[in-house]
Amino acid sequence: MSDAPVLEVNDLSMVFGGLRAVDNVSLNIKKGEIVALIGPNGAGKTTFFNCITGVYIPTHGEVKINTSEGSAVLNGLKPNVINEKGLARTFQNIRLFSNMTVLENVMIGRHQSLKSGILSSVLRTKKNRIEEQKVIDDSYEILRKIGLEMYVNELACNLPYGAQRRLEIARAMATNPFLLLLDEPAAGMNPQETNDLVELIERLRKEEDITILLIEHDMSLVMTLSERIYVVDYGKMIATGTPEEIKNNKEVIKAYLGEDIDA
Amino acid sequence: MNLEYFFSLFLGGLTRGSIYALIALGYTMVYGIIKLINFAHGEIYMIGAFTSLIIGAALAMSGMNPILIFVLACLAAIVYSAAYGITIERLAYRPLRKAPRLSVLISAIGMSIFLQNYVLLAQTSDFLPFPLVLPNMKFLKPIEHMMTTTQFLILISTAVVMVLLTILIKFTRMGKAMRATSQDKDMAQLVGINVDRVISMTFLIGSATAALGGVLISSHIGQINFYIGFIAGIKAFVAAVLGGIGSIPGAVLGSFVLGLTESFGTGYISSDYEDAFAFIILILILIFKPAGLLGRKENEKV
Amino acid sequence: MITIKDLKKAFLNALWFIFLTFPIMVMKVNTINDTLIWRWMNMLYIGVAAFVFTLLGKIYTVRKANRSEIVKPSLIQIVNSKMENKKVRYSSLAAVVAIVILYPFLMSMYQTSIMTTALMYVVLGLGLNIVVGFGGLLHLGYAAFYAVGAYTYGLLFYHFGLNFWLCLPIGAVFSALFGIILGFPILRLRGDYLAIVTLAFGEIVRLVLENWNEFSFGPSGIANIARPMIFGQKLKLAQVTNFTYFIAVGLTILTIIVIRRMESSKMGRAWEAMREDEIACQAMGIDITKAKLTAFSMGAVWAGIMGVLFAAKTTFINPASFTTWESIVILCVVVIGGMGSIPGVIAGALIFILTPEYLRAFSQYRMLIFGIALVVMMIFRPGGIIPKIRRSYQFAADKEETQEVEA
Known part of the structure; x- marks a missing residue:
């Protein structure tokens, strides 16, 4: 290189x-x-x-x-x-998806990596199910790494301030x-x-x-x-x-x- | 080309435009201050028209002078519409001031549905002939076939309202407070402006002008029912957006553009699609110039 | 709890509302035969009502302030935790299935037909919920898509004799295409502008249907549209009513399954992220154009399908069935039921359509009450009757900690 x-x-x-x-x-x-x-x-x-x-x-x-x-x-x-x-970024005035859970916030970061279209998610094909499970596991892994695993199912808006800032980083990291x-x-x-x-x-x-x-x-x-x-x-x-x-x-x-x- | 036909369409367009302007002012002022499309505003206009019809008809039975009746009914309409405006803001919008915009918008739609049905149930669903008719003025005799007394009155009162409103906003304390509140509500509060009062005042003025519009157009058209507020409200809103919502001169300009377009459109193209002109203009303006003719572009802070 | 001051305030409020409603509630004029009726009793009712409601409001705020700390589980949470139990869940599911299957055989034809309508609103509500509840895009022209479905079937049947089953997917596709066509111009618009443009779009569609006689037969509409058939067999009226009911049931189940799956898919998450924050959503790599267009088209699909069913059920369509009011009724279903909540929307539709049918005296006040309900809901319960419960996930590492379900 x-x-x-x-x-x-x-x-x-x-x-x-x-x-x-x-x-x-x-x-x-x-x-x-x-x-x-x-x-x-x-x-x-x-x-x-x-x-x-x-x-x-x-x-x-x-x-x-x-x-x-x-x-x-x-x-x-x-x-x-x-x-x-x-390129991934965080925001100065925290812009989390407030009414979604912490895990879902990170899962959205994985959006790009998902290949299945609407049809395969509606039909719940095997490939789609594996992919979805992988998103959940990957996202959890990211949260664990950043130290937010205790909040997985909390709504993002209910997190303490410092944790919200870290969640912004976790979400950005999820986009790889x-x-x-x-x-x-x-x-x-x-x-x-x-x-x-x-x-x-x-x-x-x-x-x-x-x-x-x-x-x-x-x-x-x-x-x-x-x-x-x-x-x-x-x-x-x-x-x-x-x-x-x-x-x-x-x-x-x-x-x-x-x-x-x-x- | 028939010049006389053209002129009558032109005057008709101006009349329409004046009425839209009277209603559009309320939309634009409220939007300027609390960033809400007040869906119930058309209903305020309808309530103004109904109040003047009721009071006017009741007074007419006592055999009073028609001009005096007109003035009294007009006053009643203005007072009542203003009262409804303030009350609606208090009940349906103030508790939601910190809520997401979608919630306030839905609340406004709810209020609009309620008011329509309130008048429908308490009064009637039929069209009622509007009893307030003005005698023709002598000096309009030569152009009577193009412009009626009511049309003349509509143009004059719109002009007067515009001038008064400009003075109010540019030169009075209240106007200054309004401008400050529309810029930054929290900051205005910090420097000692009573924001609640300013917002109430805005609803009061907007509703009062809408009521005036309601009375004038009803006596021009000659009949009303509970549903008139809906279409008139939407068109006035289109006018406000066309001019640049939040801008008072914009609302006036937009109203005249819309009024003239509708008048010429129905006169020269087709009257079947009378209501469609407004909607098509709305969609075009939002695609090509979303800030409107005189509006400022808003950039969201990131 | 209630002081003299509160009483005074309630009294003043009562006076204010008496003043406010005086011309419209007390006086009733008829300018055709020049009559004026005074209804003094209304004045009393308004005064008492304003007085009582002010005091109730006061009591509510005091109690709300006092109980702030102790959070009691709501009825929905209790039901939800009961449902965790497999036995309870399967037996209640079995009960619902039994009721649904037996309904047309136990009830009159009229009742069955009403239930079919209610189910149609369930599907319409769920479809609009994609746009409003998930996507956060306030859509006031949804009835236009409903019209597209109905006219697709009506016209294809009239001109080419196409049958109901064939038209069902065609209606869905046409409607989805319309969704995309509407989607394009409004991509850049924010919430409140979007609302008014969708409303304008709905009105334009209705005006075109009303005035373009060569195409849509104008206000007189299309009559004698065929009802649904099985294997080309014509059914008797009673049979066809039951059959239509079961088609509605089938489509409702299909809708629920499909929309649930969409919700928990990549696209569903993108819709919700878009609702929460468009800028952050784009920064996370979501194509907002695509998210908006799919929300509109996927929402429109269900209206198209229901439009076809509507045309087949009533055998007659005209533009009067697809006014802005219709759009607003569907919006009410979604908002009152619970934006974004599938069970909420189902409950909303059933309540909204069935109560006025069964409480006849109440039916003329329907829109009045639902108008107020929209305002009250937004102030006191913005999540709707059954607010959305977010899915919670469990992981091996910390089972104990994630047991609790957050509502």
Whole structure:
């Protein structure tokens, strides 16, 4: 396999009316990396995610993936097709299927892997039954791995907050991605839950052979987890580097603390 | 081409459009504030028409001056429709303010079914001749064959209502509170706006204008029954969507476009499909310009 | 529990409703013969009713606040846990089967015919439930698909003499195609717009049937459509009524089995995910276009089949049977029964169709009461009469923990 980055974003821009929410951002991630995207509120991070995952069609630029199956350009594809290509995401403001059970939430993630059509499920063919049983077992296995097995039959909306965030990850993992995009996975968590999350993300990368791009405000999490950090402000990329470099970058400090830091 | 025929269709279209506008305002205001299609709004209009018929007929038996009767019956219709509007919001929508939108919508449909049957059972299923007729005005004599006094009155009152409403929304405290509430209900509450009162007020104004429309169109057509609210309501809704739901000038524009289309469509194409024009316009607009003529596109936050 | 303040509030409410209903409830005019009747008693009834309901509402909220912590198992949960027992389950199933089979032989022809109608609404309700209950798409034009089925049989019989059995699948396919045709333009529409467009679609179909005389014979409709036959044999009226009843029973069972299987399949899960959150649903790899179109077409199939049966049962069809009211009645069945709940929809249809038939005095108030029921249901019991119970799964690793069934 070549050294080409798994995700390559070139000169991506997203314009809403007069607002350039994302302005000429380029980014690349190598296989197996954990990369963080940080920046003040309203910097355009989630918009950037939405452009990559097909919720928005970027005004300009290119989103490209390179996998063992070759390269592909993702611009303009529908979100479900992008998911099929191996990108899965979570949402900042939790978007679970609230009135379905935890297991069913994960089972939906397995949707793509199911081959049987309506007719064979209505006739309950043998193939269909085996497939259904496999979905149930696989989904349970994912829940076990993420530590949610005690909630299998609970409604997603009845879960404690931290567990809901983890369920978002479980559901995304069920789609069998090579790249996982986490949008503020630790938002609203207490320190204990955040620690568990760090442990979970590291374990996922190791065991599942996965690459991770995350947006996060919790700096301790970002600094422990990520190998490289990209910083955006007002839609523009202002810095990139290792956690150490970013910590000492003047531009970044200015963006976070305001203009007159030196004054 | 017969120019006179064209003009009478044009005036007919304007009249229709004015009536749709009076009803569409209620839809659009309510939608602007609580994002609900108030399915019962057509029924409010029907109740307005019925109230004026009942009060008007009762007063007529006492042998009062017809113009005075018209004014009193009109007032009664406005007061009662407004009261029904507020009560419906209180009973059927307010308890569901935090519920999924589908629930509120179903509740609104339930209210609409209830009100239709309420009038049907308490009054009658027959068409009743509408007793409020205005004497013809002298200065309209030369164009009488194209425009009746009632039509003239409809156009004038719609214009007056539009002006008053624009003033209310642009320049008064209540108008400001309404605009704030439609932007962000929680934030409006935080800055001290009584959101419940603003919503009630919206229902009150929307219902009152619908009642005025009900009285005017009934005296134009000359008969009513319990079912008139359904079709009129749907068409006014189409007008509101056409103009961009939530936008007041949009509702007015949409109403005139719809009224003229229907008038020319039935006049030049076929009157069999009179009601179909509105529905076809609705489907086309939603496919090609879902935000409507003057509406803003809403992006869901992800 | 009830304070003076509550009494005062109830009294004021009573006054308000007396005022509100005064012209319509108390006065009754007839502008044809210029009569005015005063019905003062209604004023009293309204006042008392408003007073009593306000107090009942107060008692309800107080009791609800007090019992918050102790959750008693509902009747449905009790029945459900009883059904876990194989013996109970099979004996109650046997009882239902016996009643269903013996019904036409014990009851009059009229009663059988009513039951057939009720079963047809069960199927219609279950079909609409796919769209509204599973898919969360508020559909107000369902009667149009019902019309497509009925006219398919009516016209094919009239022109080509095709029989009932042949038309049954044809009606289903035509209706499904119509579902897809309607599905396309509304793919991008959100909940409330969708409702109004489906309503418009239903009205357009009815207007076309009413006005396109060359095609549909206009308001006079199509008469003398053949009833169902066995092996080309014509049956006597009593026999054919029973036979139609059994066809309805058969189709109801088929519908229940098929829809249950759809529900727990890949597609069924996609429909529900779409109802819960369209954006997350797409992010999980579900093609929302496909999910919407299948929901519409799979929902339409049942209306098409029932349309064919309707034409065969009544032998006469015209556009008046397929109004928006019809769509709303079917919607009421689904909503009151329980959106997304198959047993709920069955119960809803039976209650909705049978009660007005057996309580004649009540039948004129049917729509009034069901209108109120929609509002009350949404406020107090949004899940319907029998809310959906989600399937729970058990795994070897933690049997003890997953024993409890969550409702």
